[in-house]
Amino acid sequence: MSIEVRNITKAFDDFKALDNVSLNVDDGELVALLGPSGCGKTTLLRMIAGLDFVDEGEVWLNGENVTGKHIKQRGVGFVFQHYALFGHMTVFENVAFGLRVLKRNERPSEDQIRKRVHELLDLVQLDWLSKRFPAQLSGGQRQRVALARALAVEPKFLLLDEPFGALDANVRKELRRWLRRLHDELHVTSIFVTHDQEEAMEVASRIVVMDKGRIEQVGTPEAVYDRPASPFVSSFIGNVNVFHGRLQGGSLDTGGWQLPIRPPGSDDVGDDTPYAAYIRPHDFELLKSTEEKLPECRVKFIQPMGSVYRLEVVPEHAASDGLPEVIDVELPRRDFRALNLSVGERVYLRATETHWFEAGQPAVTGPR
Numbered sequence: 001m002s003i004e005v006r007n008i009t010k011a012f013d014d015f016k017a018l019d020n021v022s023l024n025v026d027d028g029e030l031v032a033l034l035g036p037s038g039c040g041k042t043t044l045l046r047m048i049a050g051l052d053f054v055d056e057g058e059v060w061l062n063g064e065n066v067t068g069k070h071i072k073q074r075g076v077g078f079v080f081q082h083y084a085l086f087g088h089m090t091v092f093e094n095v096a097f098g099l100r101v102l103k104r105n106e107r108p109s110e111d112q113i114r115k116r117v118h119e120l121l122d123l124v125q126l127d128w129l130s131k132r133f134p135a136q137l138s139g140g141q142r143q144r145v146a147l148a149r150a151l152a153v154e155p156k157f158l159l160l161d162e163p164f165g166a167l168d169a170n171v172r173k174e175l176r177r178w179l180r181r182l183h184d185e186l187h188v189t190s191i192f193v194t195h196d197q198e199e200a201m202e203v204a205s206r207i208v209v210m211d212k213g214r215i216e217q218v219g220t221p222e223a224v225y226d227r228p229a230s231p232f233v234s235s236f237i238g239n240v241n242v243f244h245g246r247l248q249g250g251s252l253d254t255g256g257w258q259l260p261i262r263p264p265g266s267d268d269v270g271d272d273t274p275y276a277a278y279i280r281p282h283d284f285e286l287l288k289s290t291e292e293k294l295p296e297c298r299v300k301f302i303q304p305m306g307s308v309y310r311l312e313v314v315p316e317h318a319a320s321d322g323l324p325e326v327i328d329v330e331l332p333r334r335d336f337r338a339l340n341l342s343v344g345e346r347v348y349l350r351a352t353e354t355h356w357f358e359a360g361q362p363a364v365t366g367p368r
């Protein structure tokens with residue numbers, strides 16, 4: 001049961017919410033649409049569902065062109081962020097609803113409905129609450145009922161729009177693990193929308209990163225994190241420090257402050273070529289002293305975060321537009337303790353992994 005989107009464009013008045021978007025989701029995949037608010041995630045989901053129609057392009061479900069077809073003919077199930085369960089119906093009746101409103105010749109018998117609803121409530125681990133009303137449930141339990149309700153009519157595809165958006169952090173964490181396990185059991189081809197990169201990394205087998213109505217990159221969580229295709233993806237997926245400068249010999253010079261790194265394979269790139277180095281907080285080492293020519297910084301702030309320590313360090317002897325004002329560094333607790341650092345101390349900075357971009361275009365990723 002594959003989903004294929006071919007060159008979709010959708011405008012609201014003269015605003016292009018989707019601009020020539022193409023995407024393939026294979027049978028049984030769980031794919032995340034990830035991007036900032038307003039980038040077009042929900043619009044794309046609505047086009048796939050048939051809740052709205054495309055201006056240009058096509059939607060194919062399971063090898064069939066459904067572009068002009070009504071939502072009822074597409075076999076998709078939905079869960080939204082603020083899913084309105086029927087308040088006057090019990091949990092059982094909410095889940096049974098989709099089956100009860102089927103046409104007479106498609107509707108299962110009362111016994112079959114009862115069996116199916118209990119199976120689904122078992123699956124979402126809520127059978128013990130079947131007689132309760134939605135108001136008597138927690139937010140997380142309500143979302144699980146919503147999922148059971150969407151699954152009741154055996155959809156071929158499941159579309160989830162920020163299903164856990166309104167819940168607190170701990171419940172979200174629990175539910176996304178649970179969704180992953182549920183998907184491993186059912187293998188329904190699913191797309192879910194989120195603007196939370198941690199959620200996308202944890203749940204999805206592939207992530208579609210969107211910005212301004214376009215797809216920036218599609219890849220496994222590892223690929224989009226380790227090999228971002230653009231500066232946007234690099235900064236959207238995880239924290240990153242950005243250094244704008246020009247190559248000078250073996251260094252990136254940001255107005256007199258030199259990071260001794262160069263893009264891999266850039267031996268024949270001439271001096272003065274502008275580059276930007278994107279370096280994640282955990283891709284730095286800090287040294288208290290060194291024989292190497294490493295840039296100097298001063299520790300401005302130390303925040304213990306459990307297994308890691310977050311530090312802000314400030315470049316010394318430097319004032320340049322290309323440098324971040326503070327550089328975020330993350331050290332594993334063991335490394336931090338071995339260094340025994342305190343605020344105000346001088347440290348030397350070494351980059352262990354850098355993503356390079358030249359004039360806004362992807363270049364190469366590598367250790368130096």
Ligand SMILES: Nc1ncnc2c1ncn2[C@@H]1O[C@H](COP(=O)(O)OP(=O)(O)OP(=O)(O)O)[C@@H](O)[C@H]1O
Nearest residue numbers: 012013017035036037038039040041042043044195
């Ligand atoms: N019916 C509509 N009429 C006019 N503009 C719309 C309509 N629906 C969406 N838009 C606009 O299209 C853009 C994309 O909206 P969409 O809801 O797809 O974004 P999103 O990525 O899901 O954002 P969020 O994470 O905030 O939900 C937004 O700028 C939005 O204002």
